[in-house]
Every structure is written in C-alpha cells, then in structure tokens.
Amino acid sequence: MDHKAAKRRKLTDKSLPNVILQNPDFAEDSQMYQSLLEMERKLDWTITRKRMEIQDTLSRNPSTTRTLRIFVSHTVSGQSWQAGTESDNLTHSETGENIPAWQLKIEGRLLELPQRGKDKGPPRKFSTFIKRMMVEFDRDTNVYPENNIVEWPRATGHHNPPLDGFTVRRTGDVPTHIRIVMYLDHYPEQYRLNPDLSSVLGIKEESLLGVVQALWNYIKIQGLQDKADRRLVRSDERLRAIFGVETIPFQKLPEYVKRLLSPPDPILLHYSFDPSLPVVEPERPTAWDVEIKMEDAALKNRMGVMLHTNKETSVTLAKMDEEIALLAQSLHNSHLKRTFLQSFADDPAKFIQTWLESQSRDLESVLGAGASEGLTLRQEELRRSEFFRLPWVEEAVSVQEGLRLASKGM
Known part of the structure; x- marks a missing residue:
C-alpha cells in the first residue's frame, strides 16, 4: 500500500509534467503539441500577472465613496405645556422632577448602495466615522453660564466603545440654536489643498x-x-x-x-428649536447627507476570493494535474518504447550486444560483483571452467548465432 501511495504521489507531482513536457524529442514535429505548450505558457503568464495586479491592489486597500446620513432631533421634558395640573408644575430640585429640560440626539448610518443591496456583515457604528465632534449651544450666558460646549474626541479602548449615536441633555425652556462641528474619519486620510495648487490640479x-x-x-x-x-x-x-x-x-x-x-474643513450642522412650544405632531429628525471615503470591503473580499481558491476548485485542479501527469508519463513511456524498438530495427546485432552488456552490468550490481567490490563470489565463479558449461551458455550461443544469421539475411 505504501509503494502504491508513493507511486501515486510521484505521478501527481506538479513538477513531473513540466520535466516531461518541456520539449521531448517525439513532440518536435507535432504542431498541435507545440501550440498547446505555447498556450499553456501564455495562460500561466496571464494568471501570474493578474494575480500580481490583484495583490498590488489589495496592498493599497481599495477605497470607495459612500454617503453618511446624519440625523439630529430633540425631545423635551418638564416643560410648562407638558404639565397637566398646577401641582404638577411644582419642581423638585433634589430629584430633578418637573425641571424644564431637553435632550439632543445625533445619530447616523451609511446609505445602502442600490446596485449592491445590503452590506454583508454588521453595520459600522456611527462613532467610528468621526474623529472628533463639538456641540456648541447658543444660549444666554447669564442664565446658562456653563456647559455650553460639549466635545467628544474619539479614543480607542474599552472605556470609549463604538456608539450608534450621541445624546446631550440640558435644562432650559428657552429657544436654543445648536452648532455641530464634526471631523470625519476618511480612509485614506484626506487633505485640503493650497488654493494655488488646487486651481492647477x-x-x-x-x-x-x-x-x-x-x-x-x-x-x-x-x-x-x-x-x-x-x-x-x-x-x-x-x-x-x-x-x-x-x-x-x-x-x-x-x-x-x-x-x-x-487638514480638511469640518462638517458644520446648524439646528434650532424652542422647547417651550408644544409639538402638535411628532417631529421628524432633520437629516444631512455627507460623503465619506472608506475602505471598499466588498471589492477587497471579491479580489481576495480570486487569490484564494475554494475547496472545490482546488480539488478539481488537483484532479486535472493528476490526469495530466498520468498522460505525460504514458507519453514518456511510449516514447521510450518507440526508441527501444527503433534501435533494434536499425541494428539488431549491436542492439542485442548492448542490451546483454547492460543486463550483465545490472546482474553484477544485484549480486554485488561490481568492479569496486574486489574478489567476490561472482568473480570466483567466472574463473572456473565449469561455469561456462552450464545450460544457459548453450542457449546464449544459439541466440547470438541466430541474431548473426538474421543480420546477414537482412
């Protein structure tokens, strides 16, 4: 079983067809065979070139431009128009109950591409698209002297996990204008050009x-x-x-x-609201669409599949390599057989003589009676005259005589 497995491994070795099929003598006059070899070389060169181009593209991490939709909305609590009775209007400073307040929400998500449909895998969190963000509240500093600026710098680590959105809560019941300054995290990193260079390019x-x-x-x-x-x-x-x-x-x-x-200019968003006014219908969040450059994961995955063949393709290629190796070995054996018979047809006597000498050398090697072995048992037998009186001597002489007569007759 081990011998068969070793033989099978030898036949399926990818180097075997290359050695045999490079330029055998029997294929010099075969135009079809030469065309097949030329087509194989072109195909190998094309596959190698395309593979290198894909690897070079992957090393650069292909990027694409996507649309990030940002939503800004607000909710209110404890406002005068929300209180039902006079007792409900009493505020409790210790618990914070019935104190007029509002909450600002900033959320965002990537828009899906029509030609691709939904992105594979979980969507990226909104905070991963932002390097740094500042929220400024335009309010009367005499009434609200503090906490009118909120800054969020992104940092890595478990203490700052990715977020779907941001919520800012403040007390108050006066009209407020909000200014949002947002620095996006582009990939690759973007820069703003000098005006003169920008006009040239x-x-x-x-x-x-x-x-x-x-x-x-x-x-x-x-x-x-x-x-x-x-x-x-x-x-x-x-x-x-x-x-x-x-x-x-x-x-x-x-x-x-x-x-x-x-550095590029930040994204500026302006949002205003009056928490003291009742909302008749639920307000829809205000939305802005901004373009952001990011890694094209879909293209990268598709190109990665081209570099790494799947299991079925690998099995099919291995089977084809095995078939090519077996056919190449068969052609090689046929070529050896043809050469063997052609040598016998050209000069039978010389062929037999050469063949007998070859067989004699092989026999001496098997019996350990080579030239470097010294006085072995085989050499001792050759010195005795009885060795040449054995039945095989007469048979060999008869064969040699028949070959000689046959050669004269030809």
Missing part, C-alpha cells in the same frame, strides 16, 4: 497619493519631465510660483506636496 480635497498622482498627470500632459534626466521635473510658470524651485526630483514630489496640504 482642479481638486480641493484629496488623499496624499491622489494629489501626487494628479500632479504627475499634469507633469506628463505639460511635458515637464527633463529630456536628459528623467528623474527631474522642470517647473513651468505655474509650478514655479507654487513650489518656488526650478527643478524638482521625482522622488521628492510627495515631500513638496505635503507642504501645501492642511
């Missing part, structure tokens, strides 16, 4: 890589690459006014670009 906000690529496209279109030294970029009038140099080494383009980048 035609973009206002972009990642560092995107700005460098846009600048390189401008350089190629304008023909600013040095003709003698392709590593240098010759500044035209517009780039000279921006960077202040005549030439820029190609490898230092990101360094020059970084000097003209700054």
Whole structure:
C-alpha cells in the first residue's frame, strides 16, 4: 500500500509534467503539441500577472465613496405645556422632577448602495466615522453660564466603545440654536489643498497619493519631465510660483506636496428649536447627507476570493494535474518504447550486444560483483571452467548465432 501511495504521489507531482513536457524529442514535429505548450505558457503568464495586479491592489486597500446620513432631533421634558395640573408644575430640585429640560440626539448610518443591496456583515457604528465632534449651544450666558460646549474626541479602548449615536441633555425652556462641528474619519486620510495648487490640479480635497498622482498627470500632459534626466521635473510658470524651485526630483514630489496640504474643513450642522412650544405632531429628525471615503470591503473580499481558491476548485485542479501527469508519463513511456524498438530495427546485432552488456552490468550490481567490490563470489565463479558449461551458455550461443544469421539475411 505504501509503494502504491508513493507511486501515486510521484505521478501527481506538479513538477513531473513540466520535466516531461518541456520539449521531448517525439513532440518536435507535432504542431498541435507545440501550440498547446505555447498556450499553456501564455495562460500561466496571464494568471501570474493578474494575480500580481490583484495583490498590488489589495496592498493599497481599495477605497470607495459612500454617503453618511446624519440625523439630529430633540425631545423635551418638564416643560410648562407638558404639565397637566398646577401641582404638577411644582419642581423638585433634589430629584430633578418637573425641571424644564431637553435632550439632543445625533445619530447616523451609511446609505445602502442600490446596485449592491445590503452590506454583508454588521453595520459600522456611527462613532467610528468621526474623529472628533463639538456641540456648541447658543444660549444666554447669564442664565446658562456653563456647559455650553460639549466635545467628544474619539479614543480607542474599552472605556470609549463604538456608539450608534450621541445624546446631550440640558435644562432650559428657552429657544436654543445648536452648532455641530464634526471631523470625519476618511480612509485614506484626506487633505485640503493650497488654493494655488488646487486651481492647477482642479481638486480641493484629496488623499496624499491622489494629489501626487494628479500632479504627475499634469507633469506628463505639460511635458515637464527633463529630456536628459528623467528623474527631474522642470517647473513651468505655474509650478514655479507654487513650489518656488526650478527643478524638482521625482522622488521628492510627495515631500513638496505635503507642504501645501492642511487638514480638511469640518462638517458644520446648524439646528434650532424652542422647547417651550408644544409639538402638535411628532417631529421628524432633520437629516444631512455627507460623503465619506472608506475602505471598499466588498471589492477587497471579491479580489481576495480570486487569490484564494475554494475547496472545490482546488480539488478539481488537483484532479486535472493528476490526469495530466498520468498522460505525460504514458507519453514518456511510449516514447521510450518507440526508441527501444527503433534501435533494434536499425541494428539488431549491436542492439542485442548492448542490451546483454547492460543486463550483465545490472546482474553484477544485484549480486554485488561490481568492479569496486574486489574478489567476490561472482568473480570466483567466472574463473572456473565449469561455469561456462552450464545450460544457459548453450542457449546464449544459439541466440547470438541466430541474431548473426538474421543480420546477414537482412
């Protein structure tokens, strides 16, 4: 059983078809066989190139632009219009009961893409899209001198888990204007371009890589690459006014670009309400749609599937490799058989003589009577005359005589 398994492993070894099918002698005159080899080489090269392109794309973490919808709403409690009786109007400062107050809610979620449907996996929490957020309350500082600014900086760790939204509670019954300043967490990180560079490239906000690529496209279109030294970029009038140099080494383009980048402008949301007025119908939350750049997980997963074949595909490929190996071994054996018979047809006598010498060497190797073995039992038998009187000698002489006569007859 072990011997069969070893033989099977040998036949299914992927290196076997390559060794046998590279350029065997019997295939030199076969145009179909040569076409198959050429097609195999092209297919291997194409698969390898595509695999490398996908790996390069995955290393850059593909990004996409999605729409983040932000909802802002409020609720009130303890207001005068909510009290039913005069006794209910009594406030209790110790318990906080019947004290006019309101709550501000800030929530958000990603909008689904029509062509993709629902995203696979659990949706991201709203707070993961925000780097930092500030909520400012425009109220009379004489009446409300404190707690008019709330700031939330995102931090990692169990003490600051991801949240679906934010709630801010304050006391009061006067009209309030709220200003929300929100810094989004883009991927890759976005920057605001210098106005002069922005007018040249035609973009206002972009990642560092995107700005460098846009600048390189401008350089190629304008023909600013040095003709003698392709590593240098010759500044035209517009780039000279921006960077202040005549030439820029190609490898230092990101360094020059970084000097003209700054953090992007935050998202500003304005919201106003009057808690002292009764609400006839439940108010719908006010919503804003903002664009955010994020990692394209769906595209990354699809490309990852192309790199990592599933179990069924692996089994099918292994079976095909085994079939190719068996067919290649069969062709190789047929080629050896043909060579063997062709040698016998060309010169039977010489073929038999060579064959007998080969068999004699094999027999000596098996019996341990090689040239390096010294005076062995086999050599002792050859020195005795009785050895050459055995029945096999007459049979060998008869065969050799018949071959000689056959060769003369041919």
